[in-house]
Amino acid sequence: MKTQLLIRRTYSSTITHSANAKITHLSRTGHVHEARRLFESYKYKSVSSWNSMVAGYFANRMIRDAQLLFDEMPERNIISWNGLVTGYLKNGEIEEARKVFDEMPEKNVVSWTAMVKGYVQNGKVDVAETLFWKMPEKNEVSWTVMLHGFIKDGRIDDARKLFDMMPVKDNIAKTSMVLGLCREGRVDEAREIFDEMSDRNVITWTTMLTGYRQNNRVDDARKLFDEMPEKTEVSWTSMLVGYTLNGRIEDAEEIFEAMPMKSVLSCNDMIVGFGKKGEIAKARKVFDSMKERDDATWRVMIQMYERNGFELEALHLFALMQKQGVRPTFSTLISVLSACASLASLHHGRQIHTQLVRCQFVDDVFVASVLMTMYIKCGELVKSKLIFDRFPSKDIIMWNAIISGYASHGLGEEAVKVFCEMPLSNSTKPNEVTFVATLTACSYAGMVEEGIKIFESMEPVFGVRPITAHYACMVDMFGRAGRFDEAMKLIENMTVEPDAAVWGSLLGACKTHSQLDLAEFAAKKVIEIEPENSGTYVLLSNIYASQGRWGDAAELRKVMKTRMVRKSPGCSWIEFGKKVHAFTRGGISSHPEQESIEKILEELDGLMGEAGYNPDYSNALHDIDEEEKADNLRYHSERLAVAYGLLKLPEGEPIRVIKNLRVCRDCHAAIKIISKVKKREIILRDTNRFHHFRNGECSCKDYW
Structure with missing residues (x-):
């Protein structure tokens, strides 16, 4: 008879446990109504079943339903009360949790610790501390929760006092103390605790390593890194970041090459490091080798191109990004917009403006300033002024x-x-x-x-x-x-x-x-x-x-x-066919349309000669004959860009050219004449200013 009763109780307990597990699973996976139907189907409901259903409502943020069900419970145990307190805390209802806590007929260490933790997570460390010291008993978790609270609040001295008072310090508490001390720059003190630990794990090692790195003690970090019995991806990346932040790119590259597995994060950091050093080719090599890329990968590579003067490459990469269906972030759009401004790429600039409008960023004053700068540098001063006038409250940048x-x-x-x-x-x-x-x-x-x-x-x-x-x-x-x-x-x-x-x-x-x-x-x-x-x-x-x-x-x-001083080569850009075309001084021998450009130059020579053009040789650097000097001037980059514009752009459309150096006097005089004989508006932006050429005159009135 006793054996049969034991079997029935064991069977009943197994069934109840299985049912509770099913209720919990359904609730956690969002099927709370199915969980409730299952719960209602039980003829005899244990306290555990009620507790599971209350927890299910809290898990789905159905706080009122959870409280109502709790109120219906025929009997409750301390687990029921703790579940109600924890449920309110997980849903950010700390005041409601405190009311329940105060009403509890009995409290255990779990109840007290949950309430202390709730206050810590809500930033109310002072209240947590008061409650902590009222606790009739404390366990390792209680002490560690309060320790976290002091560290989170920046009260490192209070944390250290509490740490020293702890009757038992587990690995979590010790690692937390190391982390807190490192954050406050007390790295040597953290190292003392670290060295005293007999049960260090990979998290502890990485915490100490990161502490050294965050305090710019990268050599100490490296020594520790070399001693680590086990290294994770976080450890490798932390060491890599330490070197890149300190500008030690060669050391970072050594770590990067030795990494057993290169994560997206580590690759991104290496790209940034190479970018800061100006090693563009190496950065692109890392980018191209990546099997997976995240938003940050595209952003840092585009920013690196833009900030190092490779604006064309930035635009090409942005186009590739769009082809691959990657949605640009706000900072990526701003970088591309800056590249458009540098290249006077009006087409691409307008595209970015459209995307910013679509993303509802244009009401931001900073965005407005960047857009204004882009339109100004593209020669669209009227458009820039319209943006300026639209903002009733302008900041100093605008x-x-x-x-x-x-x-x-x-x-x-x-x-x-x-x-x-x-x-x-x-x-x-x-x-x-x-x-x-x-x-x-x-x-x-x-x-x-x-x-x-x-x-x-x-x-x-x-x-x-x-x-x-x-x-x-x-x-x-x-x-x-x-x-x-x-x-x-x-x-x-x-x-x-x-x-x-x-x-x-x-x-x-x-x-x-x-x-x-x-x-x-x-x-x-x-x-x-x-x-x-x-x-x-x-x-x-x-x-x-x-x-x-x-x-x-x-x-x-x-x-x-x-002195190894190198002259910056003259380069000019012109936009056509949704692309920016670059020309260097004398550089059309490899251009696919060389013959057509040469014909335009020959035609211009004749027309300009008839209009009274006389070459200005004041910029000739070498003692060469007149014919060679004239040929030299003819192939200046801005002249080539203008010729390409005449070849490609339809009549009536302005020819917009940008040059990386100041336009020379001869080209300035030549383009004035070209604007007259070809009846074209030519807008040239050099390093100093804009020149608007119309009908043989320039907006600068030759005062430049």
Whole structure:
């Protein structure tokens, strides 16, 4: 009889356990109503069944149903009460949880620990601490929960005191203490605890390793890394990140190559590391080798191209990204937009603008500023102004963008007008960048007196102390106007030491006005400050060439070779067929349409000659004959880009060209004539400004 009763009880217990497990499974997988039907089907319901169903409601965020079911329970045990407290806590209802906790007929260590943990997770560490010290008994979990609370709250000294008081410290508590100390920079103290641990696991090792890395003690991290009995992907990646963040790319590469398995995260980090070092080819090799890529992979590779001056590659990669159906992130779109601005790629820029509108990003002030800059650099100043006018509340970046836009297009009066409106709108005060943009606008437009007034008002009226950039603008302004005595007087009275930008501004003006002795003096000053600046050597060489000082020009080239200074090759871009086409000086021999471009150049030679064009050889660096000099000028990159535009773009459409250097005087004169004889609008953006050529005239009025 006793045996049969035992069998029945065992069978009943097994059935109940199985039913509860099924209820729990159905609830956790979202089938809470099926779980309730199963629960209702039981003739005899145990307390465990009721507890499982209450937990199921909480798991599906059906808090009211959970409470109602709890209230219906014919009997409850401490597990029932703890389940109700935990359910409220998991759903963020900490006040309700506390009410239940206070109503509990009895509490055990689980009840107290759950409530303390709830307060810790909700950032109420002070309340958790008060409750913790009231606990009648504490176990290892209780102590560790409170320890986590102090560490999370940044109360590392309190955490250390609690840690020292703990009667038993398990591996979790010790690892947490190591983590907390490392976060506060107390790495040596963390290492002492680490060294005392007899039961270190891979998590503990990695925590200590990461602590060293986060505190820039990468060599200590490496020693620990080499000692690790077991390494995980996290350990390898942490070491890799340590090296890349400290600029030690060779060491990072060594770790990367030795990794048994390269994760997407580690590959992304290696791409960033190579990008910071400027090793673009190696970064792309890592990118191409990846079997899987995430959003960050595409983003970091595109950003790396854009930030290192490989804007064309950034656009090509973005196109590939779209083909593969990868949705671009916000930061990716901004990087591509910046690349479009650099390349004056209006087609791609408009595409990105459309995507930003679709994603509802255009109401963001930062996005508006980037869009404005893109349209300005593409020569669409009107479009940029429309974006500017649409925003009732403009930040300083937007104001600076529109003033810079007017400056780059030579519209000095418009720039000064906006500058004057600025303090009247939302009390926005001009900053250092504002004055650089406004003074540049005055310089490009020959508005010397206005520029002087603005410069003199900087500190007394607006509280902005002039820096070297502002002095460089003023020197450029005086120099362009041929007022060299005032330029030199300003340099002599500067409150800061003149830098390369100041002397460079003087040098450019001297070259324009043939002030050759002063130009040589300014050039030598720039070379002293920036011996690696190739542009200065080129200008000085031009000065020597213009005076027939071929020996000095040759000697200067020797100096450049000795110092390994390389001249930046002239390059121009033009957009056609949804692609950006690049041309370098003399570089059409490998172009697929070389013959057609040559025919356009020959046609232009004839038309320009008839229109009175005379080549300007002032930029010729070598002692060569006239015919060779003329041929040399003919193949300047901007001339090739314009020829390609004439070949490809339909009549009536503006030809937009961008150049990475300042346009030379001969090309400027030639393009003026081309705009007249071909009856085309040509928009050229060089490193200084925009030139709008129409009917034989330029918007700069030859004041550039």
